[in-house]
Amino acid sequence: xxxxxxxxxxxxxxxxxxxxxxxxxxxxxxxxxxxxxxxxxxxxxxxxxxxxxxxxxxxxxxxxxxxxxxxxxxxxxxxxxxxxxxxxxxxxxxxxxxxxxxxxxxxxxxxxxxxxxxxxxxxxxxxxxxxxxxxxxxxxxxxxxxxxxxxxxxxxxxxxxxxxxxxxxxxxxxxxx
Numbered sequence: 001x002x003x004x005x006x007x008x009x010x011x012x013x014x015x016x017x018x019x020x021x022x023x024x025x026x027x028x029x030x031x032x033x034x035x036x037x038x039x040x041x042x043x044x045x046x047x048x049x050x051x052x053x054x055x056x057x058x059x060x061x062x063x064x065x066x067x068x069x070x071x072x073x074x075x076x077x078x079x080x081x082x083x084x085x086x087x088x089x090x091x092x093x094x095x096x097x098x099x100x101x102x103x104x105x106x107x108x109x110x111x112x113x114x115x116x117x118x119x120x121x122x123x124x125x126x127x128x129x130x131x132x133x134x135x136x137x138x139x140x141x142x143x144x145x146x147x148x149x150x151x152x153x154x155x156x157x158x159x160x161x162x163x164x165x166x167x168x169x170x171x172x173x174x175x176x177x
Contacts, residue, residue: 025077
C-alpha cells in the first residue's frame, strides 16, 4: 500500500470508511463551486467517485491519495495525480490536483500535500510532465499552483461544461532544477 508522509499529512490509499468524511465535503456548495459545473454530489455519487479513485490506482499505479492529518487521523480530503480525461486537448498527460474540506482551507495543507504528490509523480514515478487545471475564478488553486512552481501554459474551455480553465504545467527538468 502506497503511503507518503509530510509534516502534517499522511497521504494514503482509500478505505471504505472514508466515505463518511468525503460525502459531506462533496455536498458542500463552496467546496464544489469550481468542480465541473459546480454541482454538489449526494452520498451515492460520492461513493461512485470514491470507487473511480480506487480504480484509477489499479489501472495506472498512481492516483488521488486520501489526505489525513497525522495528528488526529481526520480526513481532510484528497491530493494526488489523475489522468484528466475531461480535457482531451492536454492529453496525454497527468494532472496534479487537490480537494479539501472547507474547514481545512487556508492552512497550507493543499500546498503541503501537493508538494509531496509532485515529487511522487515526477521523481518516484518518473513522469516527464504534470499539469494542473483550474477554473479561472479559482484564485486559491492558482496560488497553490504557483507555490509549487507550475507555470501558466494555456487558457481553454472544458468540453463537458463550457467553463473556462487555466492549465498550468511543470516538467521533471523544471522541478529538479
